[in-house]
Amino acid sequence: MDEQARAILQRVIRKIPNKKLQTALRAWDHLSSEQLESLDYAQPKWLFLENLISRCEENRLSLKDVTKLEMAYYIDNPSKGTWHAYQLFQAEGDAVSVNFTQFREQLKAHLKDVVRHVSVRTKKLEDGAVWIRIAWGDNFSKPNHLKPTYVVHYLQTSYVFVLNLMSKHKPFLYQALLLSTRHVSIKEAQLSSRSLTAMRDLLMRQYQQVFPTNQERTLKERNAPPSHPSIEKEHAECAERRHQMACEAFGDGVLPKLETAVYKLETKYRGNSNNTLNDKDELFRGVVMFSSSNLLESFRHCVSAGMAEGPVTPLLSSITQKGRNSFVITDKVPGAASQTPAHKA
Amino acid sequence: MATVKWPHFFHFSAPHSVVNTPAHRPDTRRSKSYGRSCVEPPSLFWQTPGHLTTLGHRIPTSRRAAKSHNITTKVDPEQVALLIKNEWKLSHVTPLYRFRHTQLKLYSKHLAAFIIAEKQQGVAVEVGVEAGFKVTFSAVLGIAETKEDAETVFIQVHSKPLFSADTPKAVWRGWLTCVNGDPEYLRSLPPDFVSLPLFCSSGPEYLTALVKSWFERTFDCSFGSLYLNSTMLNWLAALWTGCHPTSNIRYLKLAWNMPSQPPLDIAYTVNPQDAWELWNSIHTEDSTDDRINIEEVQLFMNGLEIHFFRHFKIYLSAGTLTKVSTALGSAHHDGKIKIGSSDYITTLLTLLTECALMKTPV
Amino acid sequence: MLEKAGTAGQEKQKQDHLKELHAAILTLRAKRERLFAETAALKDLKDKLDQGLPLEEEETDDFMQLEQFLLKSRLMQLKDLQTVYHLIGGYNLIESKQGKSVCVSFRTAFEGMYLETYNLEMDLRRTVQISRHNIPPCVPLERLAKEHLQADFKAFLEILSLHLNALAGRKQQVLLIKELIGTVEIIERNQLCNFLVFMCKIQEETEAAVLCTLEYGDLTQCLPTRVTIESENKTLAESPQWKKNQVLLMESPVHSALLTMRKVGSIV
Numbered sequence: 001m002d003e004q005a006r007a008i009l010q011r012v013i014r015k016i017p018n019k020k021l022q023t024a025l026r027a028w029d030h031l032s033s034e035q036l037e038s039l040d041y042a043q044p045k046w047l048f049l050e051n052l053i054s055r056c057e058e059n060r061l062s063l064k065d066v067t068k069l070e071m072a073y074y075i076d077n078p079s080k081g082t083w084h085a086y087q088l089f090q091a092e093g094d095a096v097s098v099n100f101t102q103f104r105e106q107l108k109a110h111l112k113d114v115v116r117h118v119s120v121r122t123k124k125l126e127d128g129a130v131w132i133r134i135a136w137g138d139n140f141s142k143p144n145h146l147k148p149t150y151v152v153h154y155l156q157t158s159y160v161f162v163l164n165l166m167s168k169h170k171p172f173l174y175q176a177l178l179l180s181t182r183h184v185s186i187k188e189a190q191l192s193s194r195s196l197t198a199m200r201d202l203l204m205r206q207y208q209q210v211f212p213t214n215q216e217r218t219l220k221e222r223n224a225p226p227s228h229p230s231i232e233k234e235h236a237e238c239a240e241r242r243h244q245m246a247c248e249a250f251g252d253g254v255l256p257k258l259e260t261a262v263y264k265l266e267t268k269y270r271g272n273s274n275n276t277l278n279d280k281d282e283l284f285r286g287v288v289m290f291s292s293s294n295l296l297e298s299f300r301h302c303v304s305a306g307m308a309e310g311p312v313t314p315l316l317s318s319i320t321q322k323g324r325n326s327f328v329i330t331d332k333v334p335g336a337a338s339q340t341p342a343h344k345a
Numbered sequence: 346m347a348t349v350k351w352p353h354f355f356h357f358s359a360p361h362s363v364v365n366t367p368a369h370r371p372d373t374r375r376s377k378s379y380g381r382s383c384v385e386p387p388s389l390f391w392q393t394p395g396h397l398t399t400l401g402h403r404i405p406t407s408r409r410a411a412k413s414h415n416i417t418t419k420v421d422p423e424q425v426a427l428l429i430k431n432e433w434k435l436s437h438v439t440p441l442y443r444f445r446h447t448q449l450k451l452y453s454k455h456l457a458a459f460i461i462a463e464k465q466q467g468v469a470v471e472v473g474v475e476a477g478f479k480v481t482f483s484a485v486l487g488i489a490e491t492k493e494d495a496e497t498v499f500i501q502v503h504s505k506p507l508f509s510a511d512t513p514k515a516v517w518r519g520w521l522t523c524v525n526g527d528p529e530y531l532r533s534l535p536p537d538f539v540s541l542p543l544f545c546s547s548g549p550e551y552l553t554a555l556v557k558s559w560f561e562r563t564f565d566c567s568f569g570s571l572y573l574n575s576t577m578l579n580w581l582a583a584l585w586t587g588c589h590p591t592s593n594i595r596y597l598k599l600a601w602n603m604p605s606q607p608p609l610d611i612a613y614t615v616n617p618q619d620a621w622e623l624w625n626s627i628h629t630e631d632s633t634d635d636r637i638n639i640e641e642v643q644l645f646m647n648g649l650e651i652h653f654f655r656h657f658k659i660y661l662s663a664g665t666l667t668k669v670s671t672a673l674g675s676a677h678h679d680g681k682i683k684i685g686s687s688d689y690i691t692t693l694l695t696l697l698t699e700c701a702l703m704k705t706p707v
Numbered sequence: 708m709l710e711k712a713g714t715a716g717q718e719k720q721k722q723d724h725l726k727e728l729h730a731a732i733l734t735l736r737a738k739r740e741r742l743f744a745e746t747a748a749l750k751d752l753k754d755k756l757d758q759g760l761p762l763e764e765e766e767t768d769d770f771m772q773l774e775q776f777l778l779k780s781r782l783m784q785l786k787d788l789q790t791v792y793h794l795i796g797g798y799n800l801i802e803s804k805q806g807k808s809v810c811v812s813f814r815t816a817f818e819g820m821y822l823e824t825y826n827l828e829m830d831l832r833r834t835v836q837i838s839r840h841n842i843p844p845c846v847p848l849e850r851l852a853k854e855h856l857q858a859d860f861k862a863f864l865e866i867l868s869l870h871l872n873a874l875a876g877r878k879q880q881v882l883l884i885k886e887l888i889g890t891v892e893i894i895e896r897n898q899l900c901n902f903l904v905f906m907c908k909i910q911e912e913t914e915a916a917v918l919c920t921l922e923y924g925d926l927t928q929c930l931p932t933r934v935t936i937e938s939e940n941k942t943l944a945e946s947p948q949w950k951k952n953q954v955l956l957m958e959s960p961v962h963s964a965l966l967t968m969r970k971v972g973s974i975v
Contacts, residue, residue, distance in 0.1 A: 024893075040952045046738035088847075088870065091850065094691075096845075096847065096899055096901060096926065097901060097902060097922065099895065099897065100897075101895075113380075118470070119428040128897065128898050152597055154844070155896060155897055155898065156844075156845040156897055156898050156899045157844040157898065158844070158849070159844065164878055201846075203844070204843075204844045205840070205841045205842070205843075205844070209826070209839065209841045211810050211812065211841075212801055212803035212804075212810050212828075246824065263656070265656065267656070269619075269623065269652055270572060270649045270652050270655035270656075271623075271648045277493055282619075282622075283619070284615075284616075284619045284623070284652060285615075285619050286613060286615040286616055286619070287618035288611065288612070288613050288614075288653070288656075288657070289611070290609060290610070290611055291609075291610045291612070292605075292607050292608065292609045292610060294607050294609045295609070297606070297607060298603070298605045298607055298608070298609035299605075299609070300604070301606045302514075302603060302605045302609060302659060305605065307603060307604075307605060307657075307659065307663040307664070308657070308658050308659045308662055309658040309660070310658075310661065311804075312658070313656070313657055313658045315656055315657060316658075321838055330655065345793075
């Protein structure tokens with residue numbers, strides 16, 4: 001094993017908690033069961049690592065084998081680091097018929113066309129996710145396996161999730177993805193999170209959305225008399241309406257675990273009507289950052305508990321509707337007093 | 346009982362009574378944690394527990410606008426640098442009995458001995474590799490603003506490493522201060538009491554606990570956590586924003602916590618120039634004595650909250666304002682502060698001294 | 708005595724019953740007369756309306772009534788139509804947000820079995836725009852909307868409904884293969900279920916197998932547009948039996964084709 005292989009092995013082993021080591025190495029499937037049993041998993045990491053390296057050397061394992069272990073670690077722990085979402089646009093006619101084998105071959109070929117030294121490893125999981133590990137080099141240096149980029153793509157969808165991509169490599173990855181998925185353009189989706197699962201569930205709509213499908217209720221609501229004889233009933237109905245509104249905006253049940261949303265406000269000051277700042281055309285600039293262990297559930301609760309006024313502002317419902325958590329808010333018409341701010345990509 | 350301001354100051358209605366110096370007091374008094382609670386006839390105290398008043402009744406409704414002044418001309422810059430470095434946890438302290446600024450060397454020795462003894466007894470849970478502790482008390486002259494303010498006292502605890510070649514490392518810092526304390530209150534203190542109501546500490550919790558415990562035993566005082574309510578945070582937001590033309594505040598960051606399930610944190614960072622313009626549109630400067638009214642402060646904060654509401658439809662009033670920060674400093678409602686610039690230290694400490702005094706039972 | 712009293716009682720009961728029946732006949736007759744009259748009046752009124760003749764004062768009241776009846780019957784017709792659409796796997800429209808948006812729900816089905824329901828909420832202010840939906844990301848919704856949404860709303864809904872039904876059908880077929888024919892191993896499939904590769908064992912004892920690749924070029928259909936048969940044993944793939952199987956796979960849902968193939972002994 002060379003220096004890089006040792007370094008990667010060391011880094012991966014350090015990240016895996018002691019009690020999960022055995023399972024991880026077993027899943028890796030590069031050591032015999034005797035070798036696995038001969039290791040003492042309770043040892044301090046540095047000592048364990050030495051023993052592990054000697055087993056790996058017995059088996060003449062190479063850098064390639066070690067990168068497989070690293071990839072398996074990231075697949076099991078997709079919440080290490082910040083993922084960024086990208087969206088593919090303008091699918092070509094044959095985009096829907098791209099299969100995994102074609103995709104893999106094309107991606108590798110296109111990357112190798114532009115970067116001489118690049119190492120690409122792919123794996124398709126049960127749920128259809130294609131995981132890609134790219135170690136970048138250039139014309140003069142070998143691929144750097146210590147800083148690989150991870151890419152996750154679900155074939156036939158327009159979403160790509162990327163971890164650890166340097167801006168100098170961006171054009172290469174863009175081009176290779178466009179050619180191998182048969183699309184014309186790609187853009188950043190203004191969604192980033194530590195949780196790959198949350199981003200995927202949000203963009204692919206894998207959570208329980210609420211639609212106004214109960215016709216009886218909509219009719220009744222609209223024809224409801226203006227006042228109710230029982231105030232209590234009115235309160236209950238009010239609370240139910242708020243809850244319905246909250247669920248329609250953010251979803252029902254367990255929601256994707258998005259942790260933050262950021263809004264850059266570049267709008268005119270909207271204070272009290274008698275405030276002098278209202279007369280000015282200048283912008284009132286600021287940044288609002290929302291954070292929670294589950295942002296969408298927090299917003300839903302705020303709305304249904306009456307801490308936020310209904311109907312839910314498009315600024316907040318855009319998180320689910322547009323699948324974004326980073327916004328720049330500007331006034332629609334500069335100079336005109338517009339109450340509904342527009343979203344700018 | 347013929348003196349002014351009853352019931353606020355009813356304790357001092359008989360300043361010339363038999364026991365006006367604490368030195369003559371019977372021993373029972375020393376077990377109490379109230380600084381000066383038994384000068385008045387006890388019957389009054391017992392009958393009206395609800396009247397155990399605090400200075401909280403005297404929250405000022407206006408203050409002088411923050412003025413920059415280079416404090417390093419009066420105070421040793423090295424000492425000022427120490428105050429600026431850390432995040433401080435705030436406590437309030439009742440007046441210290443028989444504290445003498447002339448005895449700081451002796452206190453250094455006593456506190457060091459106390460810490461070592463407590464550690465050996467195993468009372469303190471933390472067991473480090475330290476061979477011993479060195480404590481230094483020093484007076485920070487010049488922070489005090491009025492003649493009633495006692496001089497600030499700075500304490501550092503250094504651990505002596507096992508190998509004498511290494512230099513001692515500061516493991517804990519703390520200071521007691523009083524800036525622009527209510528003069529009437531300070532003058533009314535009986536002799537032998539020194540009021541340094543604001544205690545700031547930075548370092549391991551167990552050392553803070555030991556230092557507090559030593560003070561409580563030695564100076565018959567009592568510590569309590571000092572939380573900063575939203576009114577105080579509002580004041581700071583307005584005072585700091587007002588400084589922007591003379592000293593760039595870089596940003597005005599306000600943080601709220603909404604009691605949703607799960608809790609929601611909201612951080613609103615306002616462009617400093619825009620924040621100042623909003624403040625300037627509310628606050629009218631009068632040339633002679635630039636004072637700020639509480640109404641202006643509230644209008645300013647309301648103005649920010651309304652602008653936020655117009656965008657997000659979230660009622661910030663349903664949550665708690667938890668933190669205010671600018672480049673000049675930050676303050677958290679759980680009682681943690683950071684001092685970003687020495688130029689406005691007096692304004693901040695005046696406000697915090699007032700907070701601490703409000704908490705002190707009179 | 709008792710017996711006589713009994714028969715007398717029975718007699719009386721019969722009499723009463725008869726009277727009741729007579730009364731019923733009379734009321735029903737009266738009702739019939741009234742309905743005759745009403746129908747005639749309405750018919751008359753309708754004729755007058757159709758011919759554009761002026762109405763008399765009392766006739767206006769009848770007209771209001773008529774209008775209500777007509778509306779009611781129209782509503783019932785529409786509701787029935789809606790149910791029919793629903794039942795044949797079409798879509799259902801619901802107005803929401805005080806008419807500012809509309810929510811379409813597509814109920815999918817395959818071989819008489821209801822599958823997932825998908826929803827699409829559209830903003831009706833200014834131009835029609837999709838505001839949110841829970842349609843699977845592999846469905847080329849963006850393209851369909853671009854092609855049809857502004858031009859022909861109904862056509863858009865119809866084609867989307869076809870896409871969703873076909874997807875649900877293809878998905879269901881894959882599930883049924885797994886469920887019904889355990890010996891068939893699925894090698895590759897994708898989210899859109901428009902590409903399916905599976906391996907069939909020919910005989911229990913040997914390793915001999917056939918690799919079938921199904922491509923669904925028309926995304927609105929449940930049947931493939933291309934079927935490829937491959938095997939290490941070239942003669943097997945070219946055999947008339949497998950030519951037949953290829954046609955079978957082209958023309959019937961994959962799980963039923965495989966069941967037939969098993970019945971005739973092509974696969975195990």
